Structure formats: C-alpha cells, structure tokens
Amino acid sequence: MSKTQHEQQIDAQTILEKYDRESQFRTKIGQWKWVVSFLGISLTVFHLYTAYFGTLPSQKQGAIHLGTALGIIFLLFPAKKGLHRIQKSVPWYDVILAFTAMYVTYHKVIFFDELLRGRVVGYETIDIGISIIGILLVLEATRRTVGVPIIVVASVAILYAIFGDHVPTKILSHPGFSIDRLAPNLWFQESGVFGTPIQISSKFIFLFLFFGVILVHTNIGKFFNDLAFALTGRFTGGTAKAAVAASALQGMVSGSSVGNTVASGSFTIPMMKKSGFKPEFAAATEASASTGGQIMPPLMGAAAFIMMEYLNVPFSTIMLAAAIPAVLYFTGIFIGTHFEAKKLGIVGLPKAELPRLKDLMMKYGYMLLPLVVIIGTIMSGFTPQRAALMGIVSAYLVSLVRKETRLSFKKTLYVLEEGARVALPVIAAVATAGIIAGVVSITGLGSKFAAGIIALSGGILPLALVLTMIACLILGMGLPTTANYVVTATIAAPALINTFAVEPIAVHMFVFYFGIVADITPPVCLAAYAGAGIARANPFKTGVLAVKLAIAAFVIPYIFIADPILLLVDVTPVALIVSVGTALLGMTGVSSAMIGYFTTNSYMWERMALFIGGLLMIDPGMITNIVGLAIMAVIWFIQRQRKGGEGDKTGRTEVVAGA
Numbered sequence: 001m002s003k004t005q006h007e008q009q010i011d012a013q014t015i016l017e018k019y020d021r022e023s024q025f026r027t028k029i030g031q032w033k034w035v036v037s038f039l040g041i042s043l044t045v046f047h048l049y050t051a052y053f054g055t056l057p058s059q060k061q062g063a064i065h066l067g068t069a070l071g072i073i074f075l076l077f078p079a080k081k082g083l084h085r086i087q088k089s090v091p092w093y094d095v096i097l098a099f100t101a102m103y104v105t106y107h108k109v110i111f112f113d114e115l116l117r118g119r120v121v122g123y124e125t126i127d128i129g130i131s132i133i134g135i136l137l138v139l140e141a142t143r144r145t146v147g148v149p150i151i152v153v154a155s156v157a158i159l160y161a162i163f164g165d166h167v168p169t170k171i172l173s174h175p176g177f178s179i180d181r182l183a184p185n186l187w188f189q190e191s192g193v194f195g196t197p198i199q200i201s202s203k204f205i206f207l208f209l210f211f212g213v214i215l216v217h218t219n220i221g222k223f224f225n226d227l228a229f230a231l232t233g234r235f236t237g238g239t240a241k242a243a244v245a246a247s248a249l250q251g252m253v254s255g256s257s258v259g260n261t262v263a264s265g266s267f268t269i270p271m272m273k274k275s276g277f278k279p280e281f282a283a284a285t286e287a288s289a290s291t292g293g294q295i296m297p298p299l300m301g302a303a304a305f306i307m308m309e310y311l312n313v314p315f316s317t318i319m320l321a322a323a324i325p326a327v328l329y330f331t332g333i334f335i336g337t338h339f340e341a342k343k344l345g346i347v348g349l350p351k352a353e354l355p356r357l358k359d360l361m362m363k364y365g366y367m368l369l370p371l372v373v374i375i376g377t378i379m380s381g382f383t384p385q386r387a388a389l390m391g392i393v394s395a396y397l398v399s400l401v402r403k404e405t406r407l408s409f410k411k412t413l414y415v416l417e418e419g420a421r422v423a424l425p426v427i428a429a430v431a432t433a434g435i436i437a438g439v440v441s442i443t444g445l446g447s448k449f450a451a452g453i454i455a456l457s458g459g460i461l462p463l464a465l466v467l468t469m470i471a472c473l474i475l476g477m478g479l480p481t482t483a484n485y486v487v488t489a490t491i492a493a494p495a496l497i498n499t500f501a502v503e504p505i506a507v508h509m510f511v512f513y514f515g516i517v518a519d520i521t522p523p524v525c526l527a528a529y530a531g532a533g534i535a536r537a538n539p540f541k542t543g544v545l546a547v548k549l550a551i552a553a554f555v556i557p558y559i560f561i562a563d564p565i566l567l568l569v570d571v572t573p574v575a576l577i578v579s580v581g582t583a584l585l586g587m588t589g590v591s592s593a594m595i596g597y598f599t600t601n602s603y604m605w606e607r608m609a610l611f612i613g614g615l616l617m618i619d620p621g622m623i624t625n626i627v628g629l630a631i632m633a634v635i636w637f638i639q640r641q642r643k644g645g646e647g648d649k650t651g652r653t654e655v656v657a658g659a
Contacts, residue, residue, distance in 0.1 A: 025076040030089035040420035043068045051389040062194045065202035067105030069427040074098035077144035104134040123184045131187030142428040157439040192438030197430035204305045207388035210419035214395040218405045223364045224249035230357040237341025238348035239275045243268035244289045248330045251293020257519040257527040260290035269535045276346040283531030284545035295326045298375045303485035315384045321567040332552035335591040343597040370395040433483035440490045450495030461500045468492045476518020484515035506564040510557040517553045520546040548594040563620045579620040589614025599639040
C-alpha cells in the first residue's frame with residue numbers, strides 16, 4: 001500500500017468514526033478480546049445452527065440473540081464518545097454491565113416456563129426488577145452504538161406510557177401505567193423489546209448481514225467498482241456514473257448509508273473531483289447513490305424483513321415491489337450526473353484507463369453466484385432464512401476459488417466474529433424500536449395518532465401523505481432506518497390504510513422510503529456529511545445537492561400511493577412496460593429540471609415546465625403521459641433552436657469557466 005493510499009484509508013476511517021456511531025468501538029481491550037471473539041463467534045455459529053436445524057421458540061431465540069449482543073456491546077463500546085481511542089482495556093464497570101445484561105436477558109431462557117405462568121398469575125418482584133434493569137441496559141447499549149436521539153424518542157414513549165393521564169390533549173391522553181406493570185409488559189411480552197423487530201432480526205437480518213460480511217472478504221466490492229467503471233466509465237461524466245452504478249451494485253449486499261458512502265466514496269469522490277465535478281456535487285452523488293442501497297433488492301435494508309412480517313407476505317413480494325422504484329431512484333441520480341457533466345463539459349475516461357468488461361467477467365464473474373443463489377432461492381418460495389443460509393454457503397465456496405480470497409481457518413474465525421460485530425447496532429436499534437412499538441400498542445397511541453393525522457388533513461389524502469412524510473423525515477434525523485420504519489409503520493401506516501383504503505404495501509413502502517432519505521435530507525443528513533468530509537466540501541450544500549439528485553425518492557412514493565402499478569400490484573405486462581417507460585422519461589424531465597440543463601442550459605420557466613412534465617409522465621395515466629410528453633417535447637424543441645445561438649455559446653463558456 002502506497003503512502004497516499006494509506007493516508008486516504010486513515011482519513012476515511014476518521015470520517016466514518018465521526019459520522020457513524022457504529023465505528024466508535026474500542027480497538028484495545030487487552031485480554032477481553034478473547035471474550036469478545038468467543039461471544040461473537042458463538043453468536044454467529046448459533047444463528048447458522050438454528051438456520052439449518054430450525055429456530056428456537058421466538059422468545060428464546062430473541063433472548064440469546066439480544067443477550068449475547070448486549071454483552072459484546074458493553075465490552076466494545078465505551079460510555080463516552082472518544083474514549084475508544086484512549087482506553088487500553090475494558091473498565092470494570094463495563095464488564096459488570098456486560099455480564100449483567102447477558103444474565104437479565106438469558107433469564108428469559110432459563111426461567112421460560114415460570115415466566116409464561118407469570119403472565120396469568122402475575123410477575124414476581126425479582127422479575128419486575130429484572131425487566132427494569134433489562135430495559136435500562138438496552139437503552140444504554142443503543143445509546144452507545146446508535147446515538148442519543150433514538151433514546152430520547154424511546155424515553156419520551158416510556159414517560160408517555162407512565163404519565164398518560166397527565167397529557168393535556170384529550171386525543172392523546174390515557175389512564176397511564178405503573179412501572180410495575182409497564183416494565184414486565186415491555187420486557188416479557190411479545191409486544192415490547194422481544195416483539196416482531198427483534199424476532200425478525202434473530203431469524204433473518206443477522207444472517208443477511210453476515211452474508212454481506214463474507215462478500216466483503218471475497219473482494220466483491222472491488223469487483224463491483226471495476227464492473228461499474230467498465231460499464232459506464234467511457235461515457236459523458238463517466239466517473240460520476242460509475243460511482244452511481246458501483247453504489248447500486250454494492251447496495252445489493254449492504255444496507256448502511258454512511259458505511260457505503262465512506263467505503264466507495266473514498267475511491268470514487270477523488271476521481272469525480274479530478275475529472276471536473278465540484279466537491280459538493282461529487283460528495284452528493286456518492287451519498288445519494290449509497291443511501292439508495294437500502295431500497296435495492298435483493299437484500300435491501302433490515303427494515304424490509306420487518307415489512308415482510310408486518311404485511312404477512314413472502315419476502316419475494318417485497319423484493320419485487322421494490323425493484324422498479326429502486327431502478328427509477330438510481331436512474332434519476334444517473335441522469336442527474338449526466339446533465340451536470342454535459343453542463344460542465346466533462347467527458348468520459350479514456351478506454352486505456354478502464355478495465356475491459358469481457359476480461360473482468362471472465363476472470364471474476366463467478367463472484368455474482370451468491371447473489372444469484374439468494375434471488376433464486378427466494379423466488380423459488382423458500383424462506384429468507386434458507387435463502388440467506390444458501391447464500392452464505394455459496395459465498396464461502398466462491399471464496400475458495402482464488403488464493404487471494406480464500407478464507408483460512410484463522411480468517412474464517414475472524415469473519416464469524418465480524419458478522420456479529422456488524423449486527424450489533426442493528427440488534428440494539430430494533431430492541432429499542434420494540435420498546436417504542438410496545439408503548440404504541442399498549443397505550444393505543446397508534447389509533448390516537450391516526451386520528452390526529454385525519455383531523456389535521458381534513459380527510460384529504462395528499463395532505464395526510466405530506467404530514468406522514470414530514471413525520472418520517474423528522475424521526476429519521478435521530479432514528480436509524482429500521483427503527484424509523486418500525487415507529488412510522490406502527491403509528492402512521494394504519495391511518496392511511498384504514499381511513500383512505502390505500503394499498504398496504506404502498507403505504508409501508510411510502511414510510512420506508514422517507515425514513516431512508518432522511519440520511520440525505522438537511523439539516524441532519526449523515527450520509528451527505530460523510531461524503532462532504534471525504535470531498536472537503538460544504539456539508540449543507542452537499543445535502544441540498546443530494547436531495548436534488550435523489551428527487552425520485554421524494555416523488556415516486558406519492559405516485560405508487562396513487563397507483564401501485566409500479567409496485568407490481570394488479571399489473572398487466574403491457575401496462576407495466578408503458579408505466580416503466582414513461583416513468584423513465586419522466587425522471588429525465590425531473591432530473592434535468594433539478595440540474596438546470598436539458599439539451600442546453602435551462603431558464604427558470606423551462607426548469608419548472610420540465611419538472612411538471614416529468615411528474616406527469618411518472619404518474620401512470622394515459623392523459624398525464626401525453627401531456628407530460630408534449631411539455632417535454634416543446635422544451636426540447638425550444639432548446640434545440642436556441643442551442644446554436646451565440647447566447648448559448650456564451651452562457652456555456654461562462655459555466656465551464658466557472659467550473
């Protein structure tokens with residue numbers, strides 16, 4: 001590794017630690033590293049074992065899943081930000097917290113039958129004490145791995161459950177619950193910490209995260225980058241288009257917005273800057289594309305597996321429903337980079353600097369086999385758990401093909417431990433999301449919130465959608481995508497489904513999308529901030545540009561609420577082809593409006609017309625498609641006529657000079 005590469009790697013790690021709480025763990029823990037390794041390897045092996053031989057009862061499976069994760073978290077993550085750099089071992093108090101957390105969680109397994117009886121005759125004092133300690137430790141572990149905002153939301157939820165009779169608003173008030181009643185309810189019942197989110201995490205999410213870890217260690221990330229450059233590098237603005245393509249490919253196996261931004265951005269952002277893109281645009285391109293990884297099948301983000309359970313549909317249904325919106329999302333970003341490159345006069349890379357597609361596929365094409373196995377297994381009707389297991393086995397076999405990717409026994413143990421480490425923040429987040437969902441369930445907050453949305457919107461669906469979008473974006477400022485989805489799917493989704501009779505999968509995709517784009521929406525847009533850190537760019541400007549590039553994510557959810565044909569609901573082949581084709585043309589109009597360039601630099605009224613025309617074409621309707629196409633055609637004709645004039649030449653020269 002050269003000195004420059006080493007410096008870039010250190011710089012990327014620093015940025016990751018700054019914006020990604022998951023990366024702020026202790027690296028020097030002395031002899032405790034053997035305990036962490038043992039717990040991590042054991043946790044991964046446990047999930048592989050239960051995936052093959054069958055899972056335990058959901059409460060036992062969830063308890064082992066969460067309890068082991070809590071133990072590792074307290075051993076790895078310090079109580080205060082920054083201590084991970086200076087501490088040489090694990091403090092005594094964190095050791096106590098680690099083993100206490102493991103005991104109070106394993107308590108559910110050890111005394112499983114007694115606790116089942118406690119639901120009928122009442123819980124003993126020791127059980128109440130354990131439930132209080134368990135909830136507090138889950139909140140603290142989540143604070144250390146995810147951050148403070150989600151803890152604030154969960155704490156407010158708990159206070160609301162206890163002091164509901166003091167809430168002045170009649171719509172939101174309720175009799176209130178004593179701590180003796182609330183804590184066991186949230187800890188021992190299926191509607192709290194060990195509810196649907198942690199159950200799905202223990203059955204499916206962990207395995208898919210581990211699958212992603214194995215793929216990383218087969219160098220599939222480098223293969224995806226090379227493949228992206230081979231496919232798009234020679235075209236106008238090739239470096240930016242390659243960044244979008246690489247992020248789309250990597251998003252198929254990873255669901256972390258910030259992690260994806262830093263991992264691929266440390267390579268793509270400098271190349272985009274070198275080719276002529278401004279730092280803010282380069283950072284925004286990478287951030288918006290990396291954020292889309294959570295909506296890119298087959299893996300998507302962890303929330304997709306919870307959506308499967310909430311909707312009670314096969315994961316293949318979720319995967320297929322997400323496919324076309326994901327394509328439109330990345331197409332919008334791709335087109336945006338094209339128009340920006342045309343505006344600045346940025347050409348593609350020379351063929352000599354690009355890998356040859358044929359050679360690349362002949363040498364490394366086999367690396368795509370695990371993804372093919374995952375998709376094939378899911379589409380064949382098997383459970384996601386079996387699909388993940390088959391994917392893991394195939395990925396391991398793929399790693400044996402070449403010496404540089406072959407996993408030795410020592411490396412295999414490292415990968416097993418890494419699988420557990422990667423899952424820690426997700427496990428903590430879904431456990432805390434379970435607390436919030438539990439409060440919503442026992443207090444009836446969901447129906448109360450739904451009544452509030454209906455009252456504020458006056459029964460008007462578009463206004464109700466806007467209010468729901470705002471709620472998702474605000475929650476997304478502090479909650480990880482999975483927790484955000486759990487909360488909004490529990491609170492807001494029922495109002496849209498029951499009151500306005502909207503297709504359930506469309507509603508859940510709606511809140512899912514807006515929970516994701518919070519990562520690039522100012523003022524709190526961590527993926528954009530991470531990209532700006534690599535590009536040495538203005539963070540706020542980067543966030544604004546990222547929103548412009550990812551405009552599809554703000555438009556398409558409204559479209560598939562109005563007509564869920566894009567989600568493959570009640571669709572015919574001809575209607576689908578027409579809808580996708582017109583939507584792609586519509587994204588061209590919308591993206592060009594955001595950038596300010598179509599066939600030449602656009603005036604403000606032209607941008608507004610292109611935006612409206614694009615929206616009309618995205619909307620699946622014959623009349624809207626015709627009107628939208630006519631508007632775009634008129635603007636195209638006007639700009640083609642103007643393009644040969646001196647005014648355009650002057651304007652373009654100024655733009656290029658300004659770049």
